[in-house]
Structure formats: structure tokens, C-alpha cells
Amino acid sequence: MIELLLIRHGETEWNVEKRLQGHRDIKLNREGLRQSLALGRRLIDEPLDAIYSSDLLRALHTAQAIATPRGMNVQLEKGLRERCFGAFEGMIHPEIDARYPEDYAAWQRRDIDARYPSGEFHAETLREFAARTLECVERLANHAGHRRIALVTHGGVLDTVYRRATGMGFELPRNFDVLNASINRVTWDGSNFAIVKWADVSHLAHASLDEIDHLQ
Template sequence: MAVSGAAEGPGRAPGRGRRIILWRHGQTPWNVERRFQGSTDVELTETGVGQARHAARLLASLRPDAIVSSDLLRATCTAAELAALTGLEVTRDEGLRETYAGVWQGLTHEEIIGRYGDQYAAWKRGEPVRRGGGELETEVADRAAPVVLRHVEKVPEDGTLVVVSHGGTIRTTLGRLLGLEPHHWESLGGLSNCCWSVLGEGARGWRLLEHNAGTLPEPVLGDDD
């Protein structure tokens, strides 16, 4: 039986303010191979589907009011598991896609370091880098954060929005919504597959309530590690 996203119940507390759950997609073959995905459309593995189903049961108990997802397959398939439990429709938005990384896309972690070591090192130092000739992290935040804010404004004052996206995009969106300088975004650790972070609406803006929630600690396999 579908659960109404607007119903009162566990996880909903009137007057608490809105919440944003930023949920990373499940495992893909390229995650396992440590291959940079970026905006390449890669599907979930069987393990990734299982991760999404498990996480969806936990998130459904929080009574979300709306779901918005990146339009890439690995995100939409993850979002579909929560939609099936809640009866909510999934809104797809390309603004939530992972960072476009040009020639890095499709390369393994080792290949990137071997071919573009100086560029990789500069990125890890927090310098503004167009990885592989692609997007800057600030440009990703410029397109993704407004999508999140636009959709969260539509939920009730004590409501919850679930955003299904990608590790790098979630990191930059968190940094932007928390008001951190881009140089410090790296201090937000990466998300494991199908884990999430929670932002709560406070008197002075958004606050980080949870980070990398949803499972026991696992290695982060993704484009932002």
C-alpha cells in the first residue's frame, strides 16, 4: 500500500522547519571499477538496486513530501524505489546531474592520476579546476542548488524533500547551501552509495543535521573521492 507523503507520522514534527534529504544513487559498474562517471549515463548494478530498495524503506519512514532526481539513469532508478513505496511522483531535472568532467570521464582513478596528475593534485588542494576540461565545482553548485531550493519551497513548512543525485553534485550543493567557501567544500566527506545527508531549515539558514547516513561506514566509490 502506498504511503501518503503528506501524512503525519514518524519522522514528521510540526514546526520543525523544512528538511532536505540529499540521497546519492546506488552502486554502478563504474563505481566498482573506480571509473570516473561524470555525466555519462551508467546503470545500477544488482547490488545498487538492492541498496536503493533497502535505503528506500528507511527514507519512506520519514514521510517525504516530494522527490526530485537527476535525469541520469543511476539516479532515476534509485528514486523509483522510493516512489514505489510512497506513491510520490519523481520530478527529473538535468540540473542535478553529476559534474561534467570532459576527458576524465570513462577513465579509472589510476589513469586520471597517471595522465592528469598535476590537475588532480590541484583539485584535491581545493583549487578551482576544470577537471578534464569540464565544469568547475562552483558551476555545478550554480545549477544544482537553485533546483533544490526551488523544489523545497513547494513542500509544507514542516515538510521533507528528497533529492536524488550524485556524490560530487551533492557535495557542492551542501557547500553552497551551508554558506561554506568553495575551498572548504572538500571538508565535507564523500557519500557512500545510497547514503544521504540531511539539511534542516533554521533561523539563520540551512544546517547540516546528518551526513553519510543510512549504513555502516563503507568505502566511498565515486567521482568525488
């Protein structure tokens, strides 16, 4: 049995604006940096065999805030990237709806095989994205010698693992939280995931963040 700490990256300006990020390489904003420092302090005494991260900066910088105080390296995994949304990336919902109404409708009804128009990058279908991310997470979990690892990633990846663990269909709307800088504890027994604790952001309490500010 291995424990996975699935961690969503800290906040970005595009998170605040509700602008779709996907494969766009958006950095953490000031709040996201504070969140990451608080996250690193929360996990400083927790044994970890490895720290893996998406190669996008918002995840990597979050992972480095965990790894650096521990003297550990971050191992990059492109398979932990967010889903690529093609031409949707960089836009907010009303803009997508206005420009691509049929594709937007397919997104909102969670059509698992819908492929959106290409933009800077070629869009993935939801089915392709789920297969890609689950293969990556399971491969890392099955690595010999691992007992507890941290995977710093994106909201879509957390959504996929949660659905796999609970048997929740991709066609159903999300009814669980996927929060910036949250710790989501999941076990893997070689065949199945199980949720231990989800959406833990207790380390982001105002007092903790204020303390971080005084240390900078």
C-alpha cells in the first residue's frame, strides 16, 4: 500500500480571473507563492520518498517550495500536466461560449470524446486526458520502494483520480472541491485508489499565511 499526496498548484492570476490555463505556462501570483510556502512548512516533517511535479511552472514552483526546505529534488513528469484545451486556453467562459458555442456546449455536458479547436496547442479529449494522467499516476505509485510520495499537479488531474477512486462517471458534474495548494491523500494498493482525506487546506489558515509573510 502506498500513500499519494496529490497537491494542486498554488494560485495564479488566471485562477483569479477564471481564465482557462490548460498547457499555458502561467506562474504563481503572490498569493500562490504564499500558499506554496505554507504548504512546504506543513509537510516539512512528513516522510516522503519522492516529489514529482508537472513541468508547468505553477506546479513546479509549488513543488520546489516543498522540496527545497527538505533538501530533496523535484522530478518532472509531463504526464502530470493539466488537460490541453486547445483554443479555449487563455479565455474565460463567456468568451469561449461566444466564440465556440457548439464546442462550449460539448464541454459543459462533459462529452468525453469531444475535441475542441486547436490553438497554441492541440486539444486533448477528456478520454485521452484521463488515460494519460492515470497511466502516469499509477506508474509513479508502482515505482519500487515508494511508500509515500507527493505529486504536485493540476485540478483536472485531481478530478480524474477522485473519479477513478470513487467510481464517479466523467459525465457527472463535479460535486467535490479541487482547491489551490490543497493536500489530497489517496492510497494505492496496486489496483485501486482510495480516498483518505480530500481538499485539506488547513495549512492556509490566515494565521499561517500571516506568519509566512513575516518570514519573507
